[in-house]
Amino acid sequence: MTNRSPFLISALAFGFAFLYVPILLLIVFSFNESKLVTVWGGFSFKWYGELFQDEQLLGAAKISLLIAAMSATLATLLGTMAGLIMARFGRFKGRTLFSGMITAPMVMPEVITGLAILLMFVVLEELTGWPDGRGITTITIAHTTFAMAYVTIVIQSRLSQMDDSVEEAAMDLGARPLKVFFLITLPIIAPALVSGWLLAFTLSLDDLVTTSFAAGPSSSTLPMVVFSSVRLGVTPKINALATIVVGLATLAIVMAGYIMHRQEQQRKRAMQRALAEQDAL
Numbered sequence: 001m002t003n004r005s006p007f008l009i010s011a012l013a014f015g016f017a018f019l020y021v022p023i024l025l026l027i028v029f030s031f032n033e034s035k036l037v038t039v040w041g042g043f044s045f046k047w048y049g050e051l052f053q054d055e056q057l058l059g060a061a062k063i064s065l066l067i068a069a070m071s072a073t074l075a076t077l078l079g080t081m082a083g084l085i086m087a088r089f090g091r092f093k094g095r096t097l098f099s100g101m102i103t104a105p106m107v108m109p110e111v112i113t114g115l116a117i118l119l120m121f122v123v124l125e126e127l128t129g130w131p132d133g134r135g136i137t138t139i140t141i142a143h144t145t146f147a148m149a150y151v152t153i154v155i156q157s158r159l160s161q162m163d164d165s166v167e168e169a170a171m172d173l174g175a176r177p178l179k180v181f182f183l184i185t186l187p188i189i190a191p192a193l194v195s196g197w198l199l200a201f202t203l204s205l206d207d208l209v210t211t212s213f214a215a216g217p218s219s220s221t222l223p224m225v226v227f228s229s230v231r232l233g234v235t236p237k238i239n240a241l242a243t244i245v246v247g248l249a250t251l252a253i254v255m256a257g258y259i260m261h262r263q264e265q266q267r268k269r270a271m272q273r274a275l276a277e278q279d280a281l
Contacts, residue, residue, distance in 0.1 A: 023246060030239035037234050047236040057225060057241060064205055064222040067136055071143035072200035078144070079151025079196055080189075086152065087159035103153075105146035114213030117142045121214070134216030142214040143207060147200035154199065158192035159185075187267070191260040198256060202249070 030048070034041025051057060082102055089095075105113055121131055121138055131138050162185075170180045186193075208223040215221065226238060 026239050027243045027246065030236065030243040032236055032239070035236065037236060037239065047240045051237045051240045051244075054237060057222070057237070060220050060222045060225040061241075063136065063219060067139050067143060067221065068201045068204040071140045071147055071204045072197050074140070074144040075147035075151050075200040076193060076197045079148045079200075080155050080193065082148065082152040083155030083159055086156045102149055105149045106153075110146075110207075110209035113146060114142070114210040117145065117210065118213040134214055135219045138214045138216070139211055139219060139221065142210050143200075143204040146207075146210065147203050150199050150203065151196035154192050154196040155189065158189045162188055187263070190263055194256050194260060198252060205245075 029037060029040070031043050031045065032040055033044040033046060086095075086099065086102075117138075121134065125131060125133075166188075167180050167184055170184055171177065175183070206223065207221075208227055211221050211224060215224065222241075226241070229235070230238065
């Protein structure tokens with residue numbers, strides 16, 4: 001057994017504490033009776049009750065969840081197609097330009113991205129009449145634009161590690177490319193699809209800068225409402241809201257991990273059965 005350096009253990013402990021202790025404190029103080037965020041006044045669910053009576057926060061949360069789900073789904077679809085092109089089409093003409101256009105939102109400052117998207121919507125509205133103002137549709141398009149880049153990287157990485165011989169064997173047996181994709185490729189890259197969707201969902205739910213450029217008066221998202229309220233002083237309702245978001249995110253991660261683990265076990269058992277049948281022949 002390799003002896004671990006005390007420095008490495010200390011650095012690891014400090015890193016985890018730096019990341020998770022503030023979240024744990026936030027969760028603890030969400031059950032605080034006192035109005036003061038940093039002063040403990042006793043255990044209470046008071047602020048959760050007030051949170052569920054705050055129509056502005058609840059409305060913003062519904063809008064954010066709707067936009068995050070739609071943009072994550074669109075980003076996963078487009079990112080999967082882009083990842084397939086990057087991983088399977090080899091060195092085609094314009095590959096460098098195509099790759100640069102995909103990864104640009106990842107390295108571009110959010111202010112520049114948001115401003116560019118706003119100008120695009122303004123020009124489109126002047127030329128075609130669409131979109132008619134800013135709202136959920138424009139925010140969804142904006143979020144899909146930058147989230148697709150991250151999904152593409154995830155899918156491309158998974159496809160580059162995939163054994164092509166499985167697909168080639170299926171096509172040698174007469175399966176068409178579309179059938180091979182849905183019956184073989186898609187189940188194999190399913191964990192990457194789930195990971196990409198969750199990543200895109202989180203990025204959309206968390207975004208503030210780009211959303212500020214694409215949002216309208218009646219489409220304020222949760223980060224926008226929280227940011228505007230925090231400037232006037234943090235209330236325990238924000239702690240309660242953050243605790244619920246952390247709980248939902250943790251539940252989603254656990255469920256996704258469980259599903260991916262089951263799929264991986266099923267794939268391994270299927271491969272073992274296929275090898276056993278081949279040996280029997």
